[in-house]
Amino acid sequence: xxxxxxxxxxxxxxxxxxxxxxxxxxxxxxxxxxxxxxxxxxxxxxxxxxxxxxxxxxxxxxxxxxxxxxxxxxxxxxxxxxxxxxxxxxxx
Numbered sequence: 001x002x003x004x005x006x007x008x009x010x011x012x013x014x015x016x017x018x019x020x021x022x023x024x025x026x027x028x029x030x031x032x033x034x035x036x037x038x039x040x041x042x043x044x045x046x047x048x049x050x051x052x053x054x055x056x057x058x059x060x061x062x063x064x065x066x067x068x069x070x071x072x073x074x075x076x077x078x079x080x081x082x083x084x085x086x087x088x089x090x091x092x
Contacts, residue, residue: 021047 024047028040 021044024040024043028037028044031037031040
């Protein structure tokens with residue numbers, strides 16, 4: 001089934017700012033110019049690099065460091081709270 005759809009709010013539609021990996025792959029299969037093919041290949045390579053960056057073990061290390069920093073911050077907050085309570089008791 002096919003549909004012809006027009007904008008219900010009128011005006012001109014804006015071009016998308018991003019491609020999905022599948023969209024970039026599909027695009028490279030229909031484009032014929034050398035420049036378009038090279039651009040599509042670069043987009044697909046960017047997706048591959050982004051996927052490798054996200055799946056890299058370093059990401060887990062960063063999450064672990066974030067957890068440790070949160071724990072240390074919580075500990076420091078507790079120490080300062082206790083310290084403030086002791087100071088308040090001393091003033092009284």
